[in-house]
Amino acid sequence: MPDHAGSASRPPAKHGVPDIAPELAIAAYGIHKTYSATKRSPARMALRGIDLEIPRGSIFGLLGPNGAGKSTFINIMSGMVRKSAGQMSLWGIDIDLHPRAARAAIGVVPQELNMDPFFTPRETLELQAGFYGVPRAERRTEELLGLMGLADKAEAYVRQLSGGMKRRLMIGKAMVHEPPILVLDEPSAGVDVELRRQLWAMIRRLNSEGVTIVLTTHYLEEAQELCDHIAIIDNGAVTANESTVQLLKRLDHKTLIIEPTSRLSAAPADLLDLAPVLTDEGTLIFTWRQGAVRVEDLLDRIRAAGIAIKDLKTQEPDLEDVFVALTGPKS
Ligand SMILES: Nc1ncnc2c1ncn2[C@@H]1O[C@H](COP(=O)(O)OP(=O)(O)O)[C@@H](O)[C@H]1O
Ligand SMILES: [Mg+2]
Incomplete structure (x- = not known):
């Protein structure tokens, strides 16, 4: 032996x-x-x-x-x-x-859904467990079906599952060998x-x-x-x-973008302490550190400066901002 x-x-x-x-x-x-x-x-x-x-x-x-x-x-x-x-x-x-x-x-759930459409979820998990050499007595097929919310779809054909169900089945498949x-x-x-x-x-x-x-x-x-x-x-x-x-913490800023009703020739002098940026498209952009300014107060000041607001939106930092914060603006 x-x-x-x-x-x-x-x-x-x-x-x-x-x-x-x-x-x-x-x-x-x-x-x-x-x-x-x-x-x-x-x-x-x-x-x-x-x-x-x-x-x-x-x-x-x-x-x-x-x-x-x-x-x-x-x-x-x-x-x-x-x-x-x-x-x-x-x-x-x-x-x-x-x-x-x-x-x-490791169990890996790839970016692309790759499953045989002619097997049921139960069969898919059983096959995968077999592939990993998990002994029958130790398989967790039913538990995984339940955990992934697929207990009532155990016998459906995979091609009949919704995209979300398929993705959950993929996760179950990645977990068969614990x-x-x-x-x-x-x-x-x-x-x-x-x-x-x-x-x-x-x-x-x-x-x-x-x-x-x-x-x-x-x-x-x-x-x-x-x-x-x-x-x-x-x-x-x-x-x-x-x-x-x-x-x-590197990204604790917020942005407010204002579209004025009538086009401005320059950022209003009353608001210069807020360092607004007037873009070529005519929008006015304010950026501040989280907690430093209340949006309500900011809007009051903008109106008080004589700007009628046609449209506005706020922006949270996104992935692009992370890169800018990390590497400085791309030239
Ligand atoms: N099989 C491959 N053959 C040649 N180039 C590849 C292959 N897979 C990925 N690449 C290239 O490697 C780079 C990284 O790709 P990838 O790892 O898929 O990035 P991400 O998952 O972050 O979108 C890309 O330029 C992509 O075009
Ligand atoms: Mg990728």
């Missing part, structure tokens, strides 16, 4: 994942990725040396615009893409030395507001049960609602990596 080397001293394993609790759920150092040139496109450097340490227990957001390299990083974790250089460990397990054990530590880390690539892309709320609640619940969550998003709002840590990736490099609270 083959002897499992060192099995006596090794901690008990759950579906191939050692029963350990590393400080870092994910550690990545100097990750580079260059996609090779093809007939149609030249070689493309997608990651330029990513260093990231993701603490166990966190909800960690990888935030960045389209094309930043987020999916490339996720796909290196899941084994879909080979890194060109660097070192990565998942749950303390090096992906080059022990690829199978490392990958057993990985300590769940990775979601753009969970909210193309998802309506109601479903997004449901997804967020589900993510929070899994996290409160001890699952470390890593998600990518290009919505600042999503990262700031859900994540306790945010790393910003831009053009294949990490440009910020800190707690959400710290990151938002």
Whole structure:
């Protein structure tokens, strides 16, 4: 009988994942990725040396615009893409030395929904559990169906499910082997507001049960609602990596945009202490630090300065503002 080397001293394993609790759920150092040139496109450097340490227990957001390299990083974790250089460990397990054990530590929900439309949700979860070698007695198919709100759809064909149900099934599928880390690539892309709320609640619940969550998003709002840590990736490099609270401190401003009824030739002298900007389109923009000014008072002063307001809107900082705050205005 083959002897499992060192099995006596090794901690008990759950579906191939050692029963350990590393400080870092994910550690990545100097990750580079260059996609090779093809007939149609030249070689493309997608990651330029990513260093990231993701603490166990966190909800960690990888935030960045389209094309930043987020999916490339996720796909290196899941084994879909080979890194060109660097070192990565998942749950303390090096992906080059022990690829199978490392990958057993994560469940990945890819950006694209890829499911066989001819299986039912129950069959989909059973097949996936079989794929991971989860013994029948330890499968959690029914529990996952319930958790994902799909108990009454267990026997429906996947092609008959709504987009939201499919996405929840994908999450269930990623969880069949009870990985300590769940990775979601753009969970909210193309998802309506109601479903997004449901997804967020589900993510929070899994996290409160001890699952470390890593998600990518290009919505600042999503990262700031859900994540306790945010790393910003831009053009294949990490440009910020800190707690959400710290990151938002850099952005504690608000903006009010006023469209006056009649065009102004200059910002009114009475309002100069508020540093308004008169744009070429004729709108007047006020920006202030959160709490420094009350919108009500601001509007009173604008009217008192003789400006009739045709339209107005307020603006919260968005991803673009984060980049400006981090790197200074782009020239
Ligand atoms: N399979 C691939 N082959 C070649 N280039 C790719 C491939 N996948 C992604 N890229 C390129 O790598 C860069 C990063 O893409 P991606 O990781 O998908 O970014 P994100 O997920 O942040 O939108 C982009 O310039 C993209 O065009
Ligand atoms: Mg992507």
